[in-house]
Amino acid sequence: MRRLPGHGLRRGDAVAVTVDGEPTTAYLGESVAVALMAGGDLSTRTTKGGENRGLFCGMGVCFDCLVVVDGVPGTRACVTWVRDGMDIARQDGPGVRRAAPGG
Known part of the structure; x- marks a missing residue:
């Protein structure tokens, strides 16, 4: 993302993570929630009834x-910080890994 000059913020080192089976880049010091949002999909899981949930509090x-x-x-x-090599998947229901796109 582009930021305004002089903002004073710097991201941590880039690390490789997998989100829903797709390799992506995340940054040390950022949460898993930020890595998911940076990909453009704000959902994190679905409820047992199929309703989308995401970052709330x-x-x-x-x-x-x-x-x-x-x-x-x-x-x-x-509240989970990204680390190199982390495998992240959105969750369906009470703990089932969401199927990867096309899978």
Whole structure:
């Protein structure tokens, strides 16, 4: 993203992560939620009834942003920091990894 000159912000080092089976770049010091939002899809999971959920409180209280990280369902995206090689998947229902596009 482009930022205005003189904003004073710098991103951390770029790292490679996988989001829903697709390789992407994330940045150290940013949360999994930010990595998902940067890809343009604000959803993190669907409920058992199929309703979309995403980032709500942003501080780990509401549990709306649950995702599957490195095979562990129910991980809060807003308070989990990205790291190199992380495998992130949006979650369907109570902990099932969402099928990759085309898969």
